[in-house]
Amino acid sequence: MKGVALYFFATGTVAVTLGMVWGIQMSATHDHTLSGAHAHLNLVGWATMALMGLYYHVTPAAAEKALAKVHYLVALAGLVIMIPGIVQAIRQTGETLAKVGSILTLLSMVIFLVTVMMNARRTA
Numbered sequence: 001m002k003g004v005a006l007y008f009f010a011t012g013t014v015a016v017t018l019g020m021v022w023g024i025q026m027s028a029t030h031d032h033t034l035s036g037a038h039a040h041l042n043l044v045g046w047a048t049m050a051l052m053g054l055y056y057h058v059t060p061a062a063a064e065k066a067l068a069k070v071h072y073l074v075a076l077a078g079l080v081i082m083i084p085g086i087v088q089a090i091r092q093t094g095e096t097l098a099k100v101g102s103i104l105t106l107l108s109m110v111i112f113l114v115t116v117m118m119n120a121r122r123t124a
Contacts, residue, residue, distance in 0.1 A: 001057050004068040008053030011076060015045025037086040044105060045079050052112060062119045071111040078104030 019042040056063040082101025089098045
């Protein structure tokens with residue numbers, strides 16, 4: 001694995017590691033207040049990023065496009081902004097970061113959809 005595929009997969013691995021540590025901390029303190037943010041870190045950070053990395057690994061033509069790098073940057077920004085934003089929303093200290101991060105995450109998925117569809121036509 002190399003290039004953008006590795007970036008996605010490595011980011012997912014970092015996210016799940018942080019998610020596990022966070023989950024253990026919540027369990028140890030018996031405070032699950034931020035479980036929504038923890039869940040998003042694991043789902044968007046690990047599952048989504050890792051699956052995208054695997055897609056780019058098995059579809060090298062897609063990984064070589066400039067759009068793949070843009071996709072990674074948008075996905076990473078979405079994740080990094082959304083998770084603290086969800087924490088803020090849960091703590092009722094603001095929702096702006098959660099909204100911006102969510103929009104970037106959705107944009108990332110739209111970019112991925114376009115990428116998958118463009119490459120599906122090429123391989124069909």
